[in-house]
Amino acid sequence: MALATRTERRPPTVVRLWRSTIGKKTVMAVSGAIMLLYLVFHMLGNLKVFFGPDEMNGYAHWLRTIGEPVLHHEWFLWLARVGLLAAVLAHGVAAYQLSRRDLAARPVGYRHRRARTSYATRTMRWGGVILALFVVWHILDLTTGHVNPNGESGRPYENVVATFNTWYGNTIYGVAMVAVGLHIRHGFFSAAQTLGAGSAARDRALRLTANGLALVLTLGFLAVPVGVMTGVVE
Amino acid sequence: MKLTLRIWRQSGPEDPGALRTYEVDGITPEMSFLEMLDTLNEELIERGEEPVAFDHDCREGICGACGMVINGEPHGPDRTTTCQLHMRHFEDGATVDIEPWRAAAFPVVKDLVVDRSSFDRVIGSGGYITAPTGSAPEAHATPVPKAAADAAFEHAECIGCGACVAACPNGSAMLFTSAKVVHLNSLPQGAPERETRVLDMVETMDAEGFGGCTNTGMCTTVCPKGIPLSSISTMNREYLRALRKGA
Ligand code: HEM
Ligand code: SF4
Ligand code: FES
Numbered sequence: 085m086a087l088a089t090r091t092e093r094r095p096p097t098v099v100r101l102w103r104s105t106i107g108k109k110t111v112m113a114v115s116g117a118i119m120l121l122y123l124v125f126h127m128l129g130n131l132k133v134f135f136g137p138d139e140m141n142g143y144a145h146w147l148r149t150i151g152e153p154v155l156h157h158e159w160f161l162w163l164a165r166v167g168l169l170a171a172v173l174a175h176g177v178a179a180y181q182l183s184r185r186d187l188a189a190r191p192v193g194y195r196h197r198r199a200r201t202s203y204a205t206r207t208m209r210w211g212g213v214i215l216a217l218f219v220v221w222h223i224l225d226l227t228t229g230h231v232n233p234n235g236e237s238g239r240p241y242e243n244v245v246a247t248f249n250t251w252y253g254n255t256i257y258g259v260a261m262v263a264v265g266l267h268i269r270h271g272f273f274s275a276a277q278t279l280g281a282g283s284a285a286r287d288r289a290l291r292l293t294a295n296g297l298a299l300v301l302t303l304g305f306l307a308v309p310v311g312v313m314t315g316v317v318e
Numbered sequence: 319m320k321l322t323l324r325i326w327r328q329s330g331p332e333d334p335g336a337l338r339t340y341e342v343d344g345i346t347p348e349m350s351f352l353e354m355l356d357t358l359n360e361e362l363i364e365r366g367e368e369p370v371a372f373d374h375d376c377r378e379g380i381c382g383a384c385g386m387v388i389n390g391e392p393h394g395p396d397r398t399t400t401c402q403l404h405m406r407h408f409e410d411g412a413t414v415d416i417e418p419w420r421a422a423a424f425p426v427v428k429d430l431v432v433d434r435s436s437f438d439r440v441i442g443s444g445g446y447i448t449a450p451t452g453s454a455p456e457a458h459a460t461p462v463p464k465a466a467a468d469a470a471f472e473h474a475e476c477i478g479c480g481a482c483v484a485a486c487p488n489g490s491a492m493l494f495t496s497a498k499v500v501h502l503n504s505l506p507q508g509a510p511e512r513e514t515r516v517l518d519m520v521e522t523m524d525a526e527g528f529g530g531c532t533n534t535g536m537c538t539t540v541c542p543k544g545i546p547l548s549s550i551s552t553m554n555r556e557y558l559r560a561l562r563k564g565a
Binding site for chain 1: 387422486487490520521527529531532533535536546548553554564
C-alpha cells in the first residue's frame with residue numbers, strides 16, 4: 085500500500101508576503117528604500133541651483149536624455165516615475181492596512197499615559213500623510229507648473245526661484261522637509277530592522293546612519309529655499 | 319507608608335469597568351508590590367468588599383503571571399516583574415494607578431486578570447521541537463556551539479509575561495514570538511522545523527489579533543528578562559528566509 089504524501093497547497097509567496105504583518109512591513113521597507121534612494125539623488129540635483137540657471141536647466145534637460153539612444157527621449161524619466169509611483173502606492177496601502185490593524189490590536193489605552201517613544205516614531209502616520217500631500221502639491225508646482233507663479237516648462241531654475249519668493253512656498257517646503265527628516269529618522273532604522281539587518285552590535289550604527297541621512301537630506305533640501313530667501317540664488 | 323491606589327475594577331468580561339480609588343496604610347518599603355495588594359485585599363475582605371483579582375504564582379520572578387500596568391508602565395518603574403518590585407520605589411503618600419494589560423488579544427477576565435491563552439496558541443503552533451520521548455538523551459549527543467548555546471539561552475529566558483504586548487502601542491507580540499523563534503532556531507535540535515516554526519508561529523500571532531511591529535522599541539524597555547530588540551530583526555530574517563525557501 086502506498087503511503088499518502090502530504091501535499092499542502094500553499095498560496096504563492098507574494099500572496100503570503102502581503103498577507104502577513106512581517107511581509108507587509110517588508111513591502112514598506114523596500115518601497116521606502118526606493119524612495120529614499122531617489123531622494124538622495126533629488127537632493128544632490130537640487131543643489132545645482134547654486135551654480136546658476138544654465139547648469140540647473142541643463143541638468144534638467146540631461147535627465148530627459150538618459151539612456152539615449154537605446155531609450156527614446158524622456159523614457160528613462162518615465163520609467164523612474166512609474167517605479168516611484170508604484171513605490172508610493174505600495175508604501176501607502178501597506179501603511180494604511182497595517183495601521184488599521186495596529187489600532188484595532190490596542191482598542192483601550194491606559195489612563196495613566198506615559199509616551200516614551202521618540203517624536204519621529206510617534207509621527208510616522210501623520211507625517212506620511214503630510215508627505216503624500218506635499219508630493220501632490222510639489223508635482224503641481226515644479227513638474228506640471230499648475231500652481232507655480234512662473235510655471236515655465238523646461239526652466240526649473242526660474243520656477244524654483246518663483247516658488248521660494250512666496251511665503252506659502254517657503255512654508256510648505258519648510259514643513260515638508262522637516263517632516264521628511266523625521267520620517268527618515270525612524271523609517272531607515274525600522275526598514276533595516278524589518279529586512280533583518282538589525283543585531284545588538286549593529287543597532288547603534290544603524291541609528292546613527294538614520295539620523296545622519298535624515299539630517300543631510302533635510303538640510304540639503306532646505307538649502308535651496310534658504311538660498312533664494314537670502315538672495316544667494318535669484 | 320500610606321498610598322492612594324487607583325485600581326481598575328471590572329467584575330467580568332462584559333462589565334465596562336472603571337478605576338476606583340482606595341487608601342492603603344501600613345506599607346513598609348521592604349514589601350513587594352503584590353504584598354502591598356495583599357494588604358489591601360485583607361482590608362477589603364474584612365470590610366465585606368470584593369478583593370482585587372490579580373494573577374500571581376511563583377512570586378520569585380520566573381513564572382510571568384503577575385502582569386499589571388503600574389503608573390502606565392508594565393510591571394511598574396523597575397525593570398522586573400511585579401512580584402519582584404518593592405515598595406521602596408514609591409514615595410509615602412503617592413498616588414499609584416494600577417491597570418490590566420491592554421490588548422485586543424488579552425481580554426480582561428476580571429479586574430487586573432487578563433486571558434493570555436493567545437500566547438499559548440502561538441507557542442502551540444511551533445514553539446517546540448519534535449524529539450523522541452523516553453529517557454533523557456545523553457547530554458553530549460548533540461554538540462552545540464557556544465555562541466548558539468548563549469543565544470538560545472538568552473532567548474529561552476522569556477517567561478511569557480506579556481509585558482511587551484502591554485507596552486507596545488500596536489499591541490504587538492513580536493518580541494515574545496521572536497524570543498521563542500530565536501531560542502529554538504539557534505539550536506541544532508530546532509533545525510528540522512526551522513522554516514515551518516517561524517512561518518506557523520507568525521501566522522498564529524497574526525490570527526490572534528496582535529498588531530504589527532513598528533519598531534518603537536517599547537517592548538524591550540519593559541521586558542523583565544531583557545530580550546533585545548534585535549531578536550525581532552532576527553525573526554524577520556528567519557521569516558523572509560523561510561518564505562524564500564518556499565517552506
Ligand atoms: C526643497 C526641496 C525640494 C525641491 C527644491 C524640489 C524640487 C523639485 C523639482 C525642481 C522637480 C522637477 C524636476 C524636473 O522637472 O526635472 C522635482 C520633482 C520631484 N520631487 Fe522634488 N523637490 C524637493 C523635495 C522633494 C521631496 C522631499 C520629495 C519626496 C517626498 C520630492 C519628490 C519629488 C518627486 C516624486 C518628483 C518627481 C515628479 C516627476 O517629475 O515625476 N521632492 N522636485
Ligand atoms: S519577551 Fe519579555 S516582556 Fe515579552 S513575554 Fe517574554 S519575558 Fe515578557
Ligand atoms: S508571580 Fe511569578 S513572575 Fe511574578
